[in-house]
Amino acid sequence: MLPSLKNMELPAGYPLSRFFLALSLFGIVAVLSHDGATTVNSTAPLNLRGDIVAVSNTDVIGTRKEDQCLSLDSSLRQLINSTDQVFLLAPPKAAGTTMNWFASECTNGVHPGHVLQKPDELEALLTNSYELPKVVSSHVLKYHQVVHLIKHVPRNTLMIYVHRPETSRVTSAINWVVIGRACRCATKGVCGGANGQDPMPVEFEKIEGDDCYVKEDKLVDLIKSRKNEINDGASKLLTCETFEAIEDYAPNMVFMDYKQANHLQHLLAEKYCPQMSETVEANVASKKQNQVFVITKEAVNKKGDHTVNLEEWTKTKTNYLEMSLQLNERATCVAKGRAMEDKLYSCKDNFLHSKALLD
Numbered sequence: 001m002l003p004s005l006k007n008m009e010l011p012a013g014y015p016l017s018r019f020f021l022a023l024s025l026f027g028i029v030a031v032l033s034h035d036g037a038t039t040v041n042s043t044a045p046l047n048l049r050g051d052i053v054a055v056s057n058t059d060v061i062g063t064r065k066e067d068q069c070l071s072l073d074s075s076l077r078q079l080i081n082s083t084d085q086v087f088l089l090a091p092p093k094a095a096g097t098t099m100n101w102f103a104s105e106c107t108n109g110v111h112p113g114h115v116l117q118k119p120d121e122l123e124a125l126l127t128n129s130y131e132l133p134k135v136v137s138s139h140v141l142k143y144h145q146v147v148h149l150i151k152h153v154p155r156n157t158l159m160i161y162v163h164r165p166e167t168s169r170v171t172s173a174i175n176w177v178v179i180g181r182a183c184r185c186a187t188k189g190v191c192g193g194a195n196g197q198d199p200m201p202v203e204f205e206k207i208e209g210d211d212c213y214v215k216e217d218k219l220v221d222l223i224k225s226r227k228n229e230i231n232d233g234a235s236k237l238l239t240c241e242t243f244e245a246i247e248d249y250a251p252n253m254v255f256m257d258y259k260q261a262n263h264l265q266h267l268l269a270e271k272y273c274p275q276m277s278e279t280v281e282a283n284v285a286s287k288k289q290n291q292v293f294v295i296t297k298e299a300v301n302k303k304g305d306h307t308v309n310l311e312e313w314t315k316t317k318t319n320y321l322e323m324s325l326q327l328n329e330r331a332t333c334v335a336k337g338r339a340m341e342d343k344l345y346s347c348k349d350n351f352l353h354s355k356a357l358l359d
Helices: 016-025 075-081 096-106 119-128 143-152 166-188 216-225 240-249 258-272 310-325 334-344 354-358
Strands: 029-032 038-041 085-090 135-139 157-163 206-208 211-215 253-257 291-295 307-309 351-353
Touching (some): 075 258, 085 096, 085 143, 085 258, 096 258, 157 258, 166 291, 166 310, 211 216, 216 291, 240 334, 240 354, 253 354, 291 310, 334 354
Parallel strands (some): 085 135, 157 253, 211 291
Antiparallel strands (some): 029 038, 206 211, 291 307
């Protein structure tokens, strides 16, 4: 048992606060007992003046593992309700369009669109409208767009990064670029995109109605080009610069799995737009009317046919795409990204506060 300090004598003129601070460096803090004696307690913290400070583990997110993992029915709701502004960030093919539509509905159309892709234009928001939107959502394409927010948003602003595992995201992006962009452009003349993306011209072998046929080697060349949504993923967003900014600025930031988009909408609506009675879901892929068939080098079914639906082709090739085509060649700090992903998917509801990355 540690001794009472009641009768301990200090050198004349020695500041008592300095004595307490010295004790705190060894994990020992002095507190007053009921009888007025000064006794030692190893859990009560001191500030730099030597004052005893009471701190609850729930005051700061990240002090415990269960605080780093946020729950839909409790801690995430509390976090959202304690903030004055929310920024939603998502790479392409990670529920970003869904969240953009939600933000527009939530703000009655005041939503500024993909403004986060152009940090230099954020200043214009100050004068474009007197009432500024409380919920802003945007696809992000480059790491500096994420880093800009991490560095400059105030503490009472919440950033939510919508994450999708890269293998799944790339597969979805390939399907969308080939079907939703290239084939639609070839059959309907609907080319390009809202953000000025390349329409992805593809040398289709033949076109029948709304269906496009492409040789396997031509398809591989298109994927290797890494244009548009195929390239705009974790390798360009979750970089060393991004993780360094998180470490340097300790933002109020949450990582979430893209499949939780509808659940997040419910919580945001409670706080910022209670008039919304339904969630918004913009599954662009489900509305594709075109089909693309891959002409393979060998028969792929019992009939001996050499064609297979593109979505079946990408599903079959999924685990080899990134490796064979070296799609992660330009990625940096991949280990940190995978560590974040491991922590995120260890959380019951797949919401993780960025303070978990500061350990």
